[in-house]
Amino acid sequence: MVDPRTSVINERLSRTRRIIAVSSGKGGVGKSMVATTLALALARRGCKVGLFDLDFTGPSTHIILNAGKVLPMEEKGLVPPTVQGLEYMSLVYFVGDNPTPLRGIDVSNALIELLSITQWGTLDFLVIDMPPGIGDAVLDLVRLVKSIEFLIVTTPSPLAFETVKKQVNLLCELKMPVIGVIENMKMDQSNSVRVETEKLGLKYIGGVPFDLNVEDAIGNPDKLLKTKLGKTVQKIALNAILVEHEVE
């Protein structure tokens, strides 16, 4: 049986020009930081940007943004509040600070519900903070949403990159476009992630140096954009995305 809500999802997203899912093989690689920084940076360049936190393993972008007590408004669905110039929507508006021991089937249901009720405006970009790995949420998003592009975050650690390979294999099998790979928390000049990324046939977008100051910038978007991570993401990711954008 087709869930009647699925038919409205692409209608809901029809005014969004590009959907970028920021993804990682495993957690703890800075995916949420990169997604938030990317969304902020695009917005500050004058684009209309939405940020959608779908990290079912623990939404965190509201903490990074210091989103405060804003809430979506009900208006034939839910209208995302504006946070730091972004149209912002997060799982946290539904689960709050309660534990969310969601079974896979519940993740699917919640994802479909959120996608079908959220009333995004006209957007140049919708940046999605995905859950790490390749579980129900990724499979459903790929199934439900047309024209989604993936941006992959990893670290130099072999433990992280191993999981990236698996994710890339899956995305290739599913014929999903991958913008490229960002190497976060880079501690030296090693080019092994670049080499491995190119072996996978993907674009190595660039390396973000390890930056102790990032933790202190949580909750302070202006400060975040000025960290090494903030500056590098603006330079490398933004250019990779905007160049492609303008070429289109």
Place this chain on the structure above:
Amino acid sequence: MVDPRTSVINERLSRTRRIIAVSSGKGGVGKSMVATTLALALARRGCKVGLFDLDFTGPSTHIILNAGKVLPMEEKGLVPPTVQGLEYMSLVYFVGDNPTPLRGIDVSNALIELLSITQWGTLDFLVIDMPPGIGDAVLDLVRLVKSIEFLIVTTPSPLAFETVKKQVNLLCELKMPVIGVIENMKMDQSNSVRVETEKLGLKYIGGVPFDLNVEDAIGNPDKLLKTKLGKTVQKIALNAILVEHEVE
């Protein structure tokens, strides 16, 4: 309907004295490193130890241990190979390096299958490397396995500790024993994780200093045990567990 395999699971684990699930709210906090180090350290103190990698988001302990090409043996089920003095079993023996986009229901099935076919010997400790978060695998493990204790790994990051709170709330609701919280990748002397942990009514086991050398020790267990992480886990975690062990 009760899955007939579930009835054999506790029989399979009946010769194991204590089961310690090393868990985290989010990924990337060093959970697999702590689990592996803990198992190695217990084994080197003369305990009989099993290590079971059930991290469905990406098993990694085989890389940390440099487990090589050993495989479980079929013998009325699967007998774990011995790796570095540990009885060792991992998801990786089933999924290999393929992408494993497991839906929740498949995670449940795989977990039940693995628990019901693995022939552990007589063990003092079975250390389980859990998937991060509180998804299907955690819910099933708690449902299926008697007397499992949780050891929680976090980092000082508020993003990590937020997820720990949720996990602890869930474990408390489920009345699961929690040995305590280890704070990994500690960069300064801040005691906020200790304070927050104690507010949750849990034992703060100790802090593990951030250690750049840990990455280089991946694949080299002897070197791993000599890193700051290795030494600290041996001191703090081992003592917390063995003291309890001897008091029993």
